[in-house]
Amino acid sequence: MTSRRVLRCVALALVLAACTSEPMPEAKETSFIYRHTRAFLESEALLVLAKDWPKPAPEKERPAILTEWKVALAPFSEKGRRDRLRVFVETATGGFKVRCEQETELNAEQEDPLSLEKADWSPVSSNGAAASKFLFDLHRRIEPKETWREADIR
Numbered sequence: 001m002t003s004r005r006v007l008r009c010v011a012l013a014l015v016l017a018a019c020t021s022e023p024m025p026e027a028k029e030t031s032f033i034y035r036h037t038r039a040f041l042e043s044e045a046l047l048v049l050a051k052d053w054p055k056p057a058p059e060k061e062r063p064a065i066l067t068e069w070k071v072a073l074a075p076f077s078e079k080g081r082r083d084r085l086r087v088f089v090e091t092a093t094g095g096f097k098v099r100c101e102q103e104t105e106l107n108a109e110q111e112d113p114l115s116l117e118k119a120d121w122s123p124v125s126s127n128g129a130a131a132s133k134f135l136f137d138l139h140r141r142i143e144p145k146e147t148w149r150e151a152d153i154r
Helices: 002-019 038-052 129-142
Strands: 031-034 070-072 081-092 095-107 121-124
Touching: 031 129, 038 081, 038 095, 038 129, 081 129, 095 129
Parallel strands: none
Antiparallel strands: 031 095, 070 081, 081 095, 095 121
16 A cells, blocks of 8 residues: 555656746857958858848848748647847957847737738747857858868878
8 A cells, every 4th residue: 555655656746847847048148259341241141141041131231130030830829930030240359249139929829820911929038049050150151160170180
Protein backbone atom coordinates (compact mmCIF):
# COMPACT_ATOMS: atom_id res chain seq x y z
CA MET A 1 0.00 0.00 0.00
CA THR A 2 2.79 2.41 0.83
CA SER A 3 4.58 1.69 -2.45
CA ARG A 4 1.45 2.76 -4.36
CA ARG A 5 1.23 5.91 -2.29
CA VAL A 6 4.90 6.66 -3.00
CA LEU A 7 4.36 6.02 -6.72
CA ARG A 8 1.38 8.38 -6.75
CA CYS A 9 3.39 11.09 -4.99
CA VAL A 10 6.26 10.67 -7.41
CA ALA A 11 3.88 10.75 -10.39
CA LEU A 12 2.20 13.89 -9.04
CA ALA A 13 5.58 15.54 -8.50
CA LEU A 14 6.60 14.70 -12.07
CA VAL A 15 3.38 16.14 -13.47
CA LEU A 16 3.79 19.34 -11.46
CA ALA A 17 7.41 19.65 -12.53
CA ALA A 18 6.42 19.20 -16.19
CA CYS A 19 3.70 21.84 -15.93
CA THR A 20 5.95 24.58 -14.62
CA SER A 21 6.96 26.91 -17.40
CA GLU A 22 9.89 29.22 -17.75
CA PRO A 23 9.28 32.91 -18.44
CA MET A 24 9.48 34.13 -22.03
CA PRO A 25 12.99 35.16 -23.03
CA GLU A 26 13.40 38.90 -23.22
CA ALA A 27 14.99 40.68 -26.15
CA LYS A 28 18.64 41.43 -25.68
CA GLU A 29 20.32 44.12 -27.68
CA THR A 30 23.12 42.88 -29.86
CA SER A 31 25.24 45.19 -31.95
CA PHE A 32 28.61 45.27 -33.69
CA ILE A 33 30.99 48.14 -34.37
CA TYR A 34 32.80 48.23 -37.72
CA ARG A 35 35.48 50.42 -39.26
CA HIS A 36 33.72 50.76 -42.59
CA THR A 37 31.72 53.55 -44.20
CA ARG A 38 28.01 53.96 -43.53
CA ALA A 39 27.21 53.40 -47.21
CA PHE A 40 29.14 50.11 -47.25
CA LEU A 41 27.42 48.84 -44.09
CA GLU A 42 23.96 49.80 -45.38
CA SER A 43 24.58 48.10 -48.73
CA GLU A 44 25.82 44.93 -47.00
CA ALA A 45 22.83 44.99 -44.66
CA LEU A 46 20.48 45.22 -47.65
CA LEU A 47 22.21 42.24 -49.29
CA VAL A 48 21.88 40.12 -46.14
CA LEU A 49 18.24 41.16 -45.69
CA ALA A 50 17.46 40.23 -49.29
CA LYS A 51 18.16 36.54 -48.50
CA ASP A 52 15.39 36.06 -45.95
CA TRP A 53 13.21 39.17 -45.72
CA PRO A 54 10.78 41.01 -48.01
CA LYS A 55 12.44 43.99 -49.65
CA PRO A 56 12.51 47.19 -47.61
CA ALA A 57 10.88 50.28 -49.01
CA PRO A 58 13.52 52.36 -50.82
CA GLU A 59 14.17 55.68 -49.12
CA LYS A 60 16.99 58.13 -49.74
CA GLU A 61 17.30 59.61 -46.25
CA ARG A 62 16.19 57.04 -43.73
CA PRO A 63 17.11 56.73 -40.08
CA ALA A 64 16.78 52.96 -40.36
CA ILE A 65 16.24 50.16 -42.87
CA LEU A 66 12.72 48.82 -42.29
CA THR A 67 11.74 45.52 -43.91
CA GLU A 68 8.26 44.61 -45.01
CA TRP A 69 6.33 42.18 -42.80
CA LYS A 70 7.26 38.50 -43.06
CA VAL A 71 3.89 36.79 -42.58
CA ALA A 72 3.30 33.23 -41.35
CA LEU A 73 -0.43 32.53 -41.04
CA ALA A 74 -1.69 29.55 -39.03
CA PRO A 75 -5.07 27.80 -38.85
CA PHE A 76 -5.44 28.64 -35.15
CA SER A 77 -6.14 32.03 -33.63
CA GLU A 78 -3.09 33.74 -32.11
CA LYS A 79 -0.71 31.22 -33.73
CA GLY A 80 -0.23 33.19 -36.94
CA ARG A 81 2.43 35.85 -36.72
CA ARG A 82 4.32 38.42 -38.67
CA ASP A 83 7.74 39.88 -38.06
CA ARG A 84 9.79 42.72 -39.47
CA LEU A 85 13.23 44.10 -38.79
CA ARG A 86 14.46 47.63 -38.28
CA VAL A 87 18.22 47.98 -38.90
CA PHE A 88 20.13 51.00 -37.62
CA VAL A 89 23.62 52.13 -38.69
CA GLU A 90 24.75 54.66 -36.11
CA THR A 91 27.92 56.63 -35.51
CA ALA A 92 29.99 55.18 -32.66
CA THR A 93 33.48 55.63 -31.29
CA GLY A 94 35.82 53.75 -33.59
CA GLY A 95 33.43 53.44 -36.54
CA PHE A 96 29.77 52.68 -37.08
CA LYS A 97 27.51 50.57 -34.88
CA VAL A 98 24.98 48.27 -36.54
CA ARG A 99 22.03 47.22 -34.41
CA CYS A 100 18.68 45.64 -35.18
CA GLU A 101 15.22 45.56 -33.60
CA GLN A 102 12.50 43.00 -34.27
CA GLU A 103 8.79 43.78 -34.26
CA THR A 104 6.37 40.87 -33.85
CA GLU A 105 2.58 40.77 -34.11
CA LEU A 106 0.11 37.91 -33.60
CA ASN A 107 -3.07 37.34 -35.59
CA ALA A 108 -6.05 37.44 -33.20
CA GLU A 109 -8.66 36.75 -35.91
CA GLN A 110 -11.11 34.09 -34.62
CA GLU A 111 -13.32 33.36 -37.64
CA ASP A 112 -10.83 33.06 -40.49
CA PRO A 113 -7.24 33.09 -39.20
CA LEU A 114 -5.85 32.03 -42.62
CA SER A 115 -7.18 35.13 -44.37
CA LEU A 116 -4.58 37.83 -44.76
CA GLU A 117 -7.27 40.41 -45.54
CA LYS A 118 -9.22 39.70 -42.33
CA ALA A 119 -6.17 39.40 -40.10
CA ASP A 120 -6.36 41.27 -36.80
CA TRP A 121 -2.74 41.99 -35.84
CA SER A 122 -1.79 42.85 -32.29
CA PRO A 123 1.77 43.63 -31.17
CA VAL A 124 3.54 41.31 -28.74
CA SER A 125 6.96 41.32 -27.17
CA SER A 126 9.64 39.60 -29.18
CA ASN A 127 12.69 37.67 -28.06
CA GLY A 128 14.72 39.20 -30.90
CA ALA A 129 15.87 35.89 -32.36
CA ALA A 130 15.40 37.00 -35.98
CA ALA A 131 17.21 40.28 -35.29
CA SER A 132 20.12 38.42 -33.70
CA LYS A 133 20.27 35.99 -36.63
CA PHE A 134 20.41 38.90 -39.07
CA LEU A 135 23.21 40.60 -37.12
CA PHE A 136 25.29 37.44 -36.98
CA ASP A 137 24.75 36.78 -40.70
CA LEU A 138 25.86 40.34 -41.41
CA HIS A 139 28.87 39.97 -39.14
CA ARG A 140 29.93 36.73 -40.85
CA ARG A 141 29.61 38.46 -44.22
CA ILE A 142 31.64 41.52 -43.24
CA GLU A 143 34.24 39.76 -41.09
CA PRO A 144 34.38 36.10 -42.16
CA LYS A 145 36.33 33.55 -40.17
CA GLU A 146 39.81 33.03 -41.53
CA THR A 147 40.78 29.84 -39.76
CA TRP A 148 42.33 28.57 -42.98
CA ARG A 149 45.07 31.19 -42.58
CA GLU A 150 45.96 29.92 -39.13
CA ALA A 151 46.20 26.28 -40.13
CA ASP A 152 49.68 24.78 -40.43
CA ILE A 153 48.75 22.70 -43.47
CA ARG A 154 46.82 24.19 -46.37
